[in-house]
Amino acid sequence: MDINHDKLLWMYKTMRSIRAFEDQLHTDFAAGKIPGFVHLYAGEEAVATGVCANLTDRDYITSTHRGHGHCIAKGVDIKEMMAEIHGKATGACKGKGGSMHIADVNKGMLGANGIVGGGPPLACGAGLTAKLKGTDQVTVCFFGDGASNQGTTMEGLNLAGVWKLPVIFVCENNGYAETTSPQYSVSGQDIAARARGFGMPSVAIDGLDVLAIHEAVREAVSRARRGDGPTFIEAQTYRYYGHFEGDTVKYRDKDEEEQYRSRDCLLRFRGVVLEHGLLTQAELDAIDADVKKTIAEAVAFADSSPLPDTKEILTDVYVSFPEKEMWPFQAAPA
Amino acid sequence: MSERIISYREAINEALRLEMARDETVILMGEDVTGAPHSDEPDHLDAWGGVFGVTKGLVQEFGRERVRDTPITESGFMGAGVGAAATGLRPVVELMFIGFMGVCLDQVVNQAAKMRYMFGGKAKIPLTVRTTIGAGFRAAAQHSDSIYSIFVHFPGLKVVAPATPADAKGLFAAAIRDDDPVIFCENKILLDTKGPVPEGEYVIPLGKADIKREGKDVTIVAISNMVNVALKAAEQMARNGDGISAEVVDLRSLSPLDEETVLASIKKTGRLVVVDEDNPRCSVATDIATLAATQAIEYLNGPVRLVTAPHTPVPFSPALEDFYVPTPARVVNAVRETMI
Numbered sequence A: 001m002d003i004n005h006d007k008l009l010w011m012y013k014t015m016r017s018i019r020a021f022e023d024q025l026h027t028d029f030a031a032g033k034i035p036g037f038v039h040l041y042a043g044e045e046a047v048a049t050g051v052c053a054n055l056t057d058r059d060y061i062t063s064t065h066r067g068h069g070h071c072i073a074k075g076v077d078i079k080e081m082m083a084e085i086h087g088k089a090t091g092a093c094k095g096k097g098g099s100m101h102i103a104d105v106n107k108g109m110l111g112a113n114g115i116v117g118g119g120p121p122l123a124c125g126a127g128l129t130a131k132l133k134g135t136d137q138v139t140v141c142f143f144g145d146g147a148s149n150q151g152t153t154m155e156g157l158n159l160a161g162v163w164k165l166p167v168i169f170v171c172e173n174n175g176y177a178e179t180t181s182p183q184y185s186v187s188g189q190d191i192a193a194r195a196r197g198f199g200m201p202s203v204a205i206d207g208l209d210v211l212a213i214h215e216a217v218r219e220a221v222s223r224a225r226r227g228d229g230p231t232f233i234e235a236q237t238y239r240y241y242g243h244f245e246g247d248t249v250k251y252r253d254k255d256e257e258e259q260y261r262s263r264d265c266l267l268r269f270r271g272v273v274l275e276h277g278l279l280t281q282a283e284l285d286a287i288d289a290d291v292k293k294t295i296a297e298a299v300a301f302a303d304s305s306p307l308p309d310t311k312e313i314l315t316d317v318y319v320s321f322p323e324k325e326m327w328p329f330q331a332a333p334a
Numbered sequence B: 001m002s003e004r005i006i007s008y009r010e011a012i013n014e015a016l017r018l019e020m021a022r023d024e025t026v027i028l029m030g031e032d033v034t035g036a037p038h039s040d041e042p043d044h045l046d047a048w049g050g051v052f053g054v055t056k057g058l059v060q061e062f063g064r065e066r067v068r069d070t071p072i073t074e075s076g077f078m079g080a081g082v083g084a085a086a087t088g089l090r091p092v093v094e095l096m097f098i099g100f101m102g103v104c105l106d107q108v109v110n111q112a113a114k115m116r117y118m119f120g121g122k123a124k125i126p127l128t129v130r131t132t133i134g135a136g137f138r139a140a141a142q143h144s145d146s147i148y149s150i151f152v153h154f155p156g157l158k159v160v161a162p163a164t165p166a167d168a169k170g171l172f173a174a175a176i177r178d179d180d181p182v183i184f185c186e187n188k189i190l191l192d193t194k195g196p197v198p199e200g201e202y203v204i205p206l207g208k209a210d211i212k213r214e215g216k217d218v219t220i221v222a223i224s225n226m227v228n229v230a231l232k233a234a235e236q237m238a239r240n241g242d243g244i245s246a247e248v249v250d251l252r253s254l255s256p257l258d259e260e261t262v263l264a265s266i267k268k269t270g271r272l273v274v275v276d277e278d279n280p281r282c283s284v285a286t287d288i289a290t291l292a293a294t295q296a297i298e299y300l301n302g303p304v305r306l307v308t309a310p311h312t313p314v315p316f317s318p319a320l321e322d323f324y325v326p327t328p329a330r331v332v333n334a335v336r337e338t339m340i
């Protein structure tokens, strides 16, 4: 296998971190510790991991409402993520964005997004910057099967094709958009085929196989870096939890979930690396222990962090703007 | 008419059910308004009934032809609603959150709003857009807006924002029956609130404000959930023994606007406070202040005061979001300032 030892360790650690992060949130949400809309990525770890294994900090990604996995795989600080989701001042976005808007542009993470289909045009913009500045940066646009129907997605695909942008579109087809399956919502039934209509190479792959994803994206990234334009990848995957935390999941059957859990991306990866002697049981165990510690520290960090000062409400709207106009026609409350 | 206590959510559901039974051209479409549209399994039917469960039970009664789940294509299904309205249906389109108007704005403001005028009156667009407003849900910047003001700005659109279950039922029926496009703003914070609602057919004409509390010293004009904030402030002032009797005017309908009721109240009390959760620039709040300044200035015994959200998006952190939304304490302060 053409993949080095460090990268394999990184893949396992990344997938394990995402899983542990999401499982922790699932528990803490149920306990009433976490406010708002929280969409978990558990089950889909192989996609973000296999994709981001090909990227550097200088490359960009756009993400979705289900963005925690993309953040972790792109290197956003786990403590700051946890604090953000708890609405704390120490969060990645000072508590202003929350789960649905986590971002860290310094890590090339251009934001989770509360608008389904918000990402593809933004990804084209990042691709345009790289193209015009003559850098070799690429941008990966993550979006869902549901988002594949959005007009902005079609427009983004077309624009990337017309301008030969260094953008890789990764559709995470997890079988549902809220309660709605692509069997109903995707006319023609074949998401990957749509992209071919825009003149770009497009494949559908097993989204539970991190190594297959890594391979497919590696090719796409080199094509983009060479200036040969966009690629489309449909990764077929599954989310373990509800659409958001609190969803009672009455639109799919338990055995479907069980069936996917039996093909779990982490189990599968462990099986392959152990069987081929690529990683040892001790290495995997050490990562598991390490991740457990990291998540516990992140929770402790979030718990002990302060809430934002109410003065922060008026900051970060603009780069520059008259302060007195931030709460016009009245005295700003104390 | 007999009444019973039901929730704001149930009241909207009931109005929709009655209107669909009454007029077979009324259809409903939106994302997951039933749920699991791909499945024939009885267990999966109506899995959600809308993200907030407002449309639950309708598909059983009216079937999937008239209660349609849509792909995530707001421009597509909003525009389909406009086109269907222009050609003989009376569609109700559910747009999950008002912030998503950003995705389909052209269909609303260039198509729905302008068609009749551009066509010299030869078309009508009996479209109702149901959407949700309101902060306080910890839903952050893209899911918490109360940006009804921008739709008031557009000629050709009507805008409604009920505060009580009864008003929600009556105004929703009126919105569906109206031959113009109506943006119907449901406050997600109010969905579980309960109140007396008349049974059977119940229609409240658009363009009529409602005095939710009578008073003589100050007029507090409020919208949607801010009516409850204003009422709390009014009760506090009455109890506090500082002897201020506040009148609370619930606008209910933002376009058309019941200028008469607002002006009559200002003329009676001589003081005006407006409470509005929307961002303050070019807003319904500034409109009401303008109304007072242009048509009732001689009746005012003190400065007009506005209590609004700041000129910022809605923050996520509960600590910030609770500071964002107007509170009874801020309303009481504003009332005091009109007394200077």
Ligand SMILES: Cc1ncc(C[n+]2csc(CCOP(=O)(O)OP(=O)(O)O)c2C)c(N)n1
Residues within 6 Å of the ligand: A064, A065, A066, A114, A115, A116, A117, A143, A144, A145, A146, A147, A148, A174, A176, A177, A178, A243, B031, B072, B074, B096, B100, B103
């Ligand atoms: C423009 C817009 N429409 C609707 C929604 C509500 N919504 C949030 S997630 C979602 C489903 C998205 O499905 P998909 O793209 O498949 O992503 P997944 O949730 O499966 O990861 C919907 C309809 C939204 N946030 N933005």
Ligand SMILES: [Mg+2]
Residues within 6 Å of the ligand: A144, A145, A146, A172, A173, A174, A175, A176, A177, A178
């Ligand atoms: Mg999906």
